[in-house]
Amino acid sequence: MTTLLDLPGDPTLERRRAVQEAAASSLRRRKLGSAVALGVCWVFLGIAIVPLVGVVAYVVAKGLPAWSVDFFTKSTVPEGIPGGGVWNAIVGTAVITTVAIVVTVPFGLLVGLFLAESDGRVAASLRFTADVMTGVPSITVGIFGYIAIVRNFGNSGFAGAFAIGFIMLPVIVRAGETAFRGVPTSLNEAALALGARKVTIARKVVVPTALPGVITGVLLAVARGLGETAPLLLTIGGNQYLQWNPTKQMEALPTFIYSSSSQPYADQVQLAWGAALLLMVVVLVLSIGSRLFAARLRKERR
Amino acid sequence: MRRPGRFRLPDSGYRAVLAVAAAVLAALAVWFLIAIVVQAKPAFSTLGFSWIFGRVWDPSHGKYGLLPFILGTLEVTAVAVVLAVPIGLGTALALAYLVPRRIRSSLSTTVELLAAVPSVVYGLWGLVVLAPVFRDTVEPFLTSVLGWTGLFDGPSQGVGLLLAGVILFVMILPTMVAISRDVLAVVPNEQVEGAMALGATRWQVLYKVVVPGARTGLLGAFTLATGRALGETVAVALVIGNSPYIAHSIKSPAATIPSLIVNNFGESTGTELAVLFAAGLVLLVIGIAVNSVARWLVWSTAGSSAGATSR
Numbered sequence: 001m002t003t004l005l006d007l008p009g010d011p012t013l014e015r016r017r018a019v020q021e022a023a024a025s026s027l028r029r030r031k032l033g034s035a036v037a038l039g040v041c042w043v044f045l046g047i048a049i050v051p052l053v054g055v056v057a058y059v060v061a062k063g064l065p066a067w068s069v070d071f072f073t074k075s076t077v078p079e080g081i082p083g084g085g086v087w088n089a090i091v092g093t094a095v096i097t098t099v100a101i102v103v104t105v106p107f108g109l110l111v112g113l114f115l116a117e118s119d120g121r122v123a124a125s126l127r128f129t130a131d132v133m134t135g136v137p138s139i140t141v142g143i144f145g146y147i148a149i150v151r152n153f154g155n156s157g158f159a160g161a162f163a164i165g166f167i168m169l170p171v172i173v174r175a176g177e178t179a180f181r182g183v184p185t186s187l188n189e190a191a192l193a194l195g196a197r198k199v200t201i202a203r204k205v206v207v208p209t210a211l212p213g214v215i216t217g218v219l220l221a222v223a224r225g226l227g228e229t230a231p232l233l234l235t236i237g238g239n240q241y242l243q244w245n246p247t248k249q250m251e252a253l254p255t256f257i258y259s260s261s262s263q264p265y266a267d268q269v270q271l272a273w274g275a276a277l278l279l280m281v282v283v284l285v286l287s288i289g290s291r292l293f294a295a296r297l298r299k300e301r302r
Numbered sequence: 303m304r305r306p307g308r309f310r311l312p313d314s315g316y317r318a319v320l321a322v323a324a325a326v327l328a329a330l331a332v333w334f335l336i337a338i339v340v341q342a343k344p345a346f347s348t349l350g351f352s353w354i355f356g357r358v359w360d361p362s363h364g365k366y367g368l369l370p371f372i373l374g375t376l377e378v379t380a381v382a383v384v385l386a387v388p389i390g391l392g393t394a395l396a397l398a399y400l401v402p403r404r405i406r407s408s409l410s411t412t413v414e415l416l417a418a419v420p421s422v423v424y425g426l427w428g429l430v431v432l433a434p435v436f437r438d439t440v441e442p443f444l445t446s447v448l449g450w451t452g453l454f455d456g457p458s459q460g461v462g463l464l465l466a467g468v469i470l471f472v473m474i475l476p477t478m479v480a481i482s483r484d485v486l487a488v489v490p491n492e493q494v495e496g497a498m499a500l501g502a503t504r505w506q507v508l509y510k511v512v513v514p515g516a517r518t519g520l521l522g523a524f525t526l527a528t529g530r531a532l533g534e535t536v537a538v539a540l541v542i543g544n545s546p547y548i549a550h551s552i553k554s555p556a557a558t559i560p561s562l563i564v565n566n567f568g569e570s571t572g573t574e575l576a577v578l579f580a581a582g583l584v585l586l587v588i589g590i591a592v593n594s595v596a597r598w599l600v601w602s603t604a605g606s607s608a609g610a611t612s613r
Contacts, residue, residue: 027501030506034503034505037508037509038400040392041392041393041395041396041400044393045393045401048393049393049413051472052472052476054427055416055419055423055424056419058427059423107323110323111320111323111324113320114323117320122324126324126327126328129331132331133331135529135533135589136586136589137533137560137586138535139533139535139563140582140586141334142563142564143341143563143582144337146567147337166330166334169330173327197312197316198316198317199313199315199316202316220418223418224418229420229535229536230535230536233535233536233564233567234564234567254420257422258422258536258540261425261426261429262540272426273426279420279423280419280420283419283420284415286418287414287415287418288415
């Protein structure tokens, strides 16, 4: 910005020009750098999305043709023989997961309540324990299930449910604690002021208020438990016949996918894709359902 | 509404029930640890400790070298993490700040949902779809471009360290992105606006304000993703080629501790079974070590950032 007072050769003006130029070139450089770096971010977003969408699209494309009446109603046939379905694996996964849910959800929520109501060293170390349990490699949970149950009672659906429950438990505990802690203290105090016993407060105030969070947490834990493969490989034994009784050996969808995917028979691999699609759909429906449900309950409360 | 004869749990009883549940959880965790330690003990009492670092796995001749599997576990995890950290961070930044607001939340939800896809599905996809592509296209290309580094020696087979690492990368990416996006998005708006007012470019705001502000959370995401990669069993077992030798190249088939356990569990008895339990114990120790290092990193960077602000 030159004015009438600026004369050529004025040292102040020279300096001002130099500063302006330096600032302009710095800005150009920074803008270029920014554009390049942001471009890299966009490219990374693309790199991330392509394989993820690719997996889902491929499983849908390969899995849908495998879905048929037989797929959902017949059990697996011996390797190399065409036909058959995965009904035995569907039943196995359903029974194993149900047993795990029935045991871990009430138990995990009780522990969650305990943690939400306690502070101090005991609670802190228990919280730490739950966090460590979340990070334990699933194969070691399989080993634990093998040592604790299979060694004494043989392979069974119950042994699988024990291992899956061990994996779901810390998720439920922590989700429950977070949900219970979110209940406003004022509600608690109001109930206390009315002379309610703690059990009544828990049943009528804390649990209902925290329900959206609890249900979301439980569904996420179930989604995680459904897809676990390694613990089941070490505990359920596998079974190509239909088996409803969890004290016996069972088949499950993830273990079926695992053992079929390295088979040389096209029919078997086809069934594996179908099973992968089924498992993925169930897990995604649970995850989406938990979000929608939580969002709706939260809206209704307002 | 007091109904006669109905049992009413007193407050003390309520507390007792909760405490019992908590105690059972603690007992379960202790039982887990003790069970594995006790069952792994025969491996240490008959073989000592040197086998952990032995290079040869040959159970029929009583050789139980675990080193190939320890290295395999660390190498596969390293490949996955080296890919996942920059790409995950870039993706999270894009999702939190760059993507148009209208599709931001739906895109983020999609990525979060993908975190729930079972790992065995990724394994199946890697084995059937990606392995041939790696064998015929990706690996020959990388060999021709980067062959001089010596990292890509040997035949291109598809299955191996590289493919396993890439599959793990795809698998841990949603977890990494979902958590990173959350912590990046909650960096206080005042800081972002302050940096903009000082004339920082968009990238400078992201790199110098947003990322450092979310550092602790980002390290948490990194730790969680690394933990998942270390412990993953089936996705890796399907695509790593399961070879009990130390890999001489990134294309070589290898094995990890989880894949060793899952592949040998059915046929093992006696000492070999105890060795597999002990391998599980080693895996737990590696996991704890990685976790501790990450915690230490969080702690030390938190300390240095506090120092920076006081200056």
